[in-house]
Amino acid sequence: MAKILFIFNFKTLKNATILLLGGISMSCADMSWIRVLPTDLDPTKAVIPIGLYTRPITNKSAMGAKDHELEIYEWIHLTSDKRFVKKYLSKEKREGKQFIKQKLGHGFxxxxxxxxxxxTEILKSKDCEIPSTISIPYQFKSDPCLEIPFREMEFNHKLLYHYDSKDLSIAHLQYESxxxxxxxxxAWEVKKAYLEDVLFKKIRAKYAKKEFQPHVYYYGRLD
Known part of the structure; x- marks a missing residue:
């Protein structure tokens, strides 16, 4: 009898495990929509303006550390030929030095x-280390790593953004920097892909107001 119960429980556990794993897989598969455009809309009614979109500047220091500072700048520039450049610049001060990272994404x-x-089809990147006494112009108006060439590689990356005409902003559906x-x-909190309901608007507003690296880029803003 004990043997029969063991077999029954094992089969029940096995089935439950399969259901659980199936649920996880389904959840992951559902997230694939953040890599593609919706197909049931009219592309001729696209209202998103081309130009420069700027992510609010991030400044952060390690808790209690007086000699640590991190600044991050990010832009997306949409051009009229359906191309874009995505720019990431970071400056980290620690241990009496400045560590600079730069990334440029090019694509359609x-x-x-x-x-x-x-x-994104092409990714260029480089980094350098300079003394903390060297001043870097605001928003990297000049390249502090000018003598170091960019490393270039083919790069296959897609991510969906949502445009809000009220504040002229685009927000990515999943955290990225x-x-x-x-x-x-x-995307991790909405009920249905591409559904722009009241819940979606509340969730979007929440992530747009995050104190550290808000999930949004504003049209033409350079602050």
């Missing part, structure tokens, strides 16, 4: 309604 974009998909992503953001 597609628009449909209030959605825009950025597809310098082409490094994390599994949280707008």
């Amino acid at each position: 974009y597609e628009k449909n309604g209030s959605w825009i998909l950025l597809g 310098g082409y490094e992503e994390a599994n949280f953001g707008i």
